[in-house]
Amino acid sequence: MDEPRPRRHRRRTGWRSCREEDDVRNTALTRDSRTRALAAMSDPEGLDVLVVGGGVTGAGIALDAATRGLRTGIVEAQDWAGGTSQWSSKLVHGGLRYLYQLDFKLVLEALTERGRLLGTTAPHLVKAQPFLWPLKTPVIERAYSAVGVGMYDALALLGSRGHAGVPVQRHYTRKGAKGLFPDIKDDYLIGAIRFYDARVDDARLVIDLVRTAVGHGALAASRTQVTDLTKDPTGRVTGAQVTDLESGESRHIKARQVIAATGVWTEDTEALGGSEGGLQVLASKGVHIVVPKDRIQGGTGLFLRTEKSVLFIIPWDRYWVIGTTDTAWHEARQHPVATSADIDYILEHANAVLARPLTREDIIGTYAGLRPLLQPGTKGADESKSTKVSREHTVTEAAPGLIVIAGGKLTTYRVMAEDAVDFALGEARAKTVPSVTAVTPLVGAEGYKATVRRRGRIARERGWTAERVEHLLNRYGSEIALLLEMIDADPALGSPLEHAPAYVGAEVAFAVTHEGALHVEDILARRVRLDYEMRDRGAAAAAEVAAIAAPLLGWDDATRDAEVESYRQRSAAVRAAEEESNDAAAEEVRQRVPDLRPLVPLGSD
Known part of the structure; x- marks a missing residue:
């Protein structure tokens, strides 16, 4: 089924390695590190690789390039993970539905990456998650499904050389399934199969990827928009004109290669390079709802097949995430939003299974994201068939010096990144400096297992519950030590937030001092993720969060108050x-609230 990717690359020579002393570097992302990175990227000496796009694919590319010794820069117009990568189903999975489409290669690839994330690169962020697959008919469906899930398990073992990191399938009667998930309807199933995948906080994964890349010498700047691509007299792309959205200053970044990982903005980026070809993507909206953990009684997740695709009911520590939808999106791409129709669709499908139906009053959060689905050929593809578009990624040279990657999914970001950098290097050079990201732990992963063994002692010494320590370990891994040092220096940071007691003040401070947060929105939407965990989207906590961030970011009272008000207005607009x-009406409501740092028109200086 797999078509060969276009390989219109040229052999590259003369790639320069980062200086030896850059191999180990502070991984902290701060306002000052961003300023220094922009200055360094603007150096006339230039970069080997400029990555455009700070989602999971771009962040993965930056890490891959940096760990091969290339002088690497990455810029993102919004915050890190500010686009699609913050709004996924938050799953690391092989894609069981692709197995039933006979896409064995894609499933094997994804399950192999799942094993790496669970065991080596991000065990603090990626956690094994059991799911029940309800069965509605005896014998035939159970046998058919067992073969499919069995093949899923077999591919996981094959991809991880016998150590899949999760248990294999197990079959249950109706009574056994009800024991695992009491809130499933009696008449919905005759039995079930339990299988495993994994879940992840998607935005935190991206931030940790960027930080790890910085630790290996990459230069990183968020809120930095590429407004044009520069070319030499032959028409080859030689770099980018960027606008620092924090200061309004325009800069030029010289680069041997520009790699664009801009998702649903792919064709816009290609246009900057003067390309009429390249890749084409369809923006497909996926919506999820969030309900409190105590609203559904279940010890596993649910995997449900629908008439269009699949629906997941996924347990997290304090809530359930339920979704997704799959509809073509034609509105502005920066701020997709859920509509009343989207919410009704999810409630209808969830309530077909749940013994205690959910209502709108149960919903504490919603979110919407745009999948960049790669189109197989020319423009004008049938948008009603977006679920049939392959999730396989493609890399191509859209214009001389401009490499573009699109497609794929969060689980396979590392493979996508490796392919993109291989493409940039050329086949011969790539063989001499192969990717090492399969065995490169992200920040917080190294020493994580040893740190977990100290969790009881940490709880006793701090007077914390086991749940709080687990919460911190699952977000920061071995870097929990850095948060404890912050609390030792300022004990007030060890106190829970008044309006969000699951989080402590040190998490807000760490978002600024280590994770690159520049605004209240950055903290509440992508680090302390109250944006979808609370009914008011975290607006009540905004003032407290701003009070912690203000001295760290040098805000005066007016700036602090403007940050809080901006977040409150944004939250109200999303709820409205x-x-x-419909999408058009919902987007019009959302767009009434301007961004604190709006994007500038493409092609401007």
């Missing part, structure tokens, strides 16, 4: 959009 019945 949920009452609209």
